[in-house]
Amino acid sequence: MTRSHIEFILSSEVEQHIWHIDGIENDACARTLSHNPQNGAATELVSFPSGWSVPMGSFSADIEIFVLDGQLQIGPYRLKQHSYAYIPAGVCCGPWKAQGLTNALWMPSASSLFTATTEHSHPIHLNCYIPSIDTSALPWSGTITPGFPPGAMRKVLRTDPDTGASTWLLGVLPQWRDNRVEIHPVVEEAYLVMGEMNTPLGTMTPGSYFWRPAHIPHGPFATSTGTLIFFRTDGPLRTDYIWPD
Structure with a gap:
């Protein structure tokens, strides 16, 4: 994870831009908190508008998600406030939908391409898949x-x-x-x-x-x-x- 040293910033003061992932057409916005220019790995604060949706599919990079507020539905899994998910590259999931305005940390391991599909391109990664953790129910x-x-x-x-x-x-x-x-x-x-x-x-x-x-x-x-x-x-x-x- 080669990125510039940031110590520290307030995310609300970071400039907001239209969120972009190849293969997804949407009107979500994002604030890029840190970014690796070599491979595209990043930590973004993404604001998904109510009703935002994406079909079932897979990403070309590993994705970590932490919901700050709102609710993100990913197939049968509901990520409410302070829920976490880890989606390995090539693992098919979804469809996706934001239930109300939803803000989440979106953390790809590299520049990511989304492909609409109903098949896993890397089934071996399924053993690492974490579809949803409700952290409020997780013991300390x-x-x-x-x-x-x-x-x-x-x-x-x-x-x-x-x-x-x-x-x-x-x-x-x-x-x-x-x-x-x-x-x-x-x-x-x-x-x-x-x-x-x-x-x-x-x-x-x-x-x-x-x-x-x-x-x-x-x-x-x-x-x-x-x-x-x-x-x-x-x-x-x-x-x-x-x-x-």
Whole structure:
């Protein structure tokens, strides 16, 4: 995931444009939060208007979706607020329809072509297909970082069996604080869904987004309200700490 370092932006301030995917004619709009010019991988905030629809078909790249509000129907699966889906390249799904105005994070692994079809072009990818996760019904588990301050928990949405790349939600209680600086050996990407998080660069509020290359020091962090954050990494997460002077 080679993209420019973004630390951090408010998504509502990113210019909106007509969303475009080859093979789909639609009137959805998008804000591109980050983009890899080499292969077209991106993280987009897409606004699907009420009634937006696409027939059954497949994409030429892997797609991750996280619904922020509204509802996206994909065949028999209903992705309501804070639902997640992972659709591998070549896996046929749909038809698609937005039930009311729906905003979602749309994360293709590369430039994507949509093909209307009723057949899987890569059936072997079906074992990785995650059609829908209602994250509100997913149980919380402990964080995986040794020494991470109490008051935070994690909901794992997906882990790639080959690369260790991971997607998860982090929930943090009010009055949580970590005075240390963190460093990770992997790319870290995040979108703040609810609450606030205080950082040395300012306060992240709902809609705040960052894309951070590996080995970039960051922190300390604190929240008075608590927060819910959507995270992705491109490999197994490990955290090294630096104590402030």
